[in-house]
Every structure is written in C-alpha cells, then in structure tokens.
Amino acid sequence: MPEPHPMRGKRNRRKGRGRRGRRNESQAEAETPTASPVTSGSLDSQNSPNPADPQAVVGLDEKSLAKLKKAELVAMCEQHNLAKTGTKPILVERLLNHRLETQSGEPEIIVPPLPDLDTIIATLDGLAGTVLEQRTPTRVAHRRADKVRTRSVLEVTDSSAEIIDDEIFVEVTLRCESGTYVKETIHGDGGRTNPSVAGLLSADCEVVWLDVADIHAD
Numbered sequence: 001m002p003e004p005h006p007m008r009g010k011r012n013r014r015k016g017r018g019r020r021g022r023r024n025e026s027q028a029e030a031e032t033p034t035a036s037p038v039t040s041g042s043l044d045s046q047n048s049p050n051p052a053d054p055q056a057v058v059g060l061d062e063k064s065l066a067k068l069k070k071a072e073l074v075a076m077c078e079q080h081n082l083a084k085t086g087t088k089p090i091l092v093e094r095l096l097n098h099r100l101e102t103q104s105g106e107p108e109i110i111v112p113p114l115p116d117l118d119t120i121i122a123t124l125d126g127l128a129g130t131v132l133e134q135r136t137p138t139r140v141a142h143r144r145a146d147k148v149r150t151r152s153v154l155e156v157t158d159s160s161a162e163i164i165d166d167e168i169f170v171e172v173t174l175r176c177e178s179g180t181y182v183k184e185t186i187h188g189d190g191g192r193t194n195p196s197v198a199g200l201l202s203a204d205c206e207v208v209w210l211d212v213a214d215i216h217a218d
Contacts, residue, residue, distance in 0.1 A: 016121035016159035123161040135192040151180040
C-alpha cells in the first residue's frame with residue numbers, strides 16, 4: 001500500500017465548505033459546381049488521379065482503381081514504393097492494402113487540461129445527496145454477483161485540493177450509505193460506477209489512501 005501523501009502547506013490549496021445532502025439564393029446557384037457526365041467504361045479527365053500524387057490512392061475505392069490503366073496502377077505502386085509486378089487485379093489489391101495500412105495509423109492522443117482547484121472542490125461538495133449506480137467492481141467480480149447496486153453519498157466534508165509536483169492531490173471526507181464502494185466512487189472503475197468524481201471531472205483519478213473514520217449505526 002502506497003504511503004499517504006501529506007498535504008504540505010497552504011500554497012496552491014483550495015478548501016471546500018462541504019455539504020450535507022438532502023434526501024443570399026441566386027448567388028448560391030451560380031456558385032454550385034456542376035458535374036461533367038462520365039461515359040460508361042471511361043473516367044472523367046478532371047477526376048482521374050495523378051499517379052505522381054502520393055495521396056492519390058487514399059481517396060480511391062476498388063471500383064475507381066479498377067477503371068485505371070495498368071500503366072497508371074504500376075506508376076502508383078512505384079510512387080508508394082510497392083512492388084509493380086503482377087496482373088491488374090493484383091496491383092489493385094496491393095494499392096488497396098496500402099491504403100488501409102496508411103489510414104490505420106495510431107490517432108493523435110489529445111490530453112485534456114486538468115480541472116482547476118475550485119472546480120474540483122465544487123464537484124466534491126456536489127456529491128452530497130447523490131445516488132450512485134455501482135456495478136460490481138472489477139476487483140471483486142470474481143467472487144461477487146455481477147449486478148448494479150444503488151448507494152447514496154450522505155455527506156461531504158473537509159474537502160481540499162492542492163498542487164504538488166505538477167499533480168493535484170485531493171483530500172475529502174465522505175459519509176456514505178452502508179455498502180458503498182468508495183474507491184469506485186472516486187475513479188469510476190471504467191464507467192461501472194456512475195456518477196463518479198473521475199467522470200464528473202473528465203479526468204483520471206486514483207485513490208492513494210483510504211481510511212474508515214467511523215461506522216455509524218443510524
């Protein structure tokens with residue numbers, strides 16, 4: 001179990017108050033482009049791809065490639081550093097496979113900015129009175145029935161947040177209904193608990209340490 005992170009000093013720190021839950025048309029026509037008719041078995045010269053264009057194959061489907069001459073297919077294969085031997089159907093298949101490989105590259109990962117401290121505090125305090133829908137957590141799914149349970153957050157107190165080494169650390173006291181999965185209330189368990197602090201903030205949250213402060217008989 002990781003050591004607790006001390007909430008050092010008051011710099012960059014926000015504290016919450018806590019909350020108790022309650023139970024013009026002609027011009028457009030002139031600008032509209034008109035398409036030239038294409039006779040059967042031939043390609044419109046304006047739409048015919050330029051084999052020297054490295055991106056030519058990207059916008060073409062199998063039917064469009066099949067209408068090209070073999071010499072054009074060979075030129076496109078050469079442009080993309082592909083083998084240029086074989087029959088016309090083989091060349092078409094080779095170019096299609098190359099297009100799929102090109103389009104299946106890893107997408108750029110965009111990391112959203114972290115929420116500000118005031119937003120975090122307001123989100124935590126807003127949990128008071130919230131009814132949670134909690135599907136059996138993945139950490140205990142091997143030994144407990146897979147079902148959705150409803151539990152309530154009764155009270156939120158002592159919420160605070162501060163920035164330490166470019167990370168945001170939060171401390172909060174929750175009074176919850178018996179049987180509430182508290183860790184999952186924070187990190188969301190991949191959407192199995194809803195709502196969760198992670199879901200409300202659209203940010204990844206991790207529980208560093210958890211203490212059971214009291215057990216209420218009421």
